[in-house]
Amino acid sequence: MHRRTALRAAGELLAWWAALAVLWLMLISTVYPLELAVGGGAAAVGAIAARAARRAVTER
Numbered sequence: 001m002h003r004r005t006a007l008r009a010a011g012e013l014l015a016w017w018a019a020l021a022v023l024w025l026m027l028i029s030t031v032y033p034l035e036l037a038v039g040g041g042a043a044a045v046g047a048i049a050a051r052a053a054r055r056a057v058t059e060r
Contacts (some may be wrong), residue, residue, distance in 0.1 A: 001044060009051070012051055012054075013047045013048065013051055014047075016046065016047035016050045016051060017040075017043045017044055017047040018043075018044035019048075020050075021039060021040060021043040024039035024042065024043060025039065025050045036038075045046070
């Protein structure tokens with residue numbers, strides 16, 4: 001993988017993660033450390049799935 005491609009992939013994953021983490025934070029009422037960890041993990045899984053889905057649709 002080229003460096004430029006790796007940076008774009010990392011940027012896309014970070015953008016997805018940030019969007020999903022903010023959504024998680026908006027939907028919970030109280031913020032405890034365990035909830036932050038679970039939300040961060042769930043956002044990471046969602047970001048990986050979103051990137052994989054976009055790649056499946058756009059790349060041949």
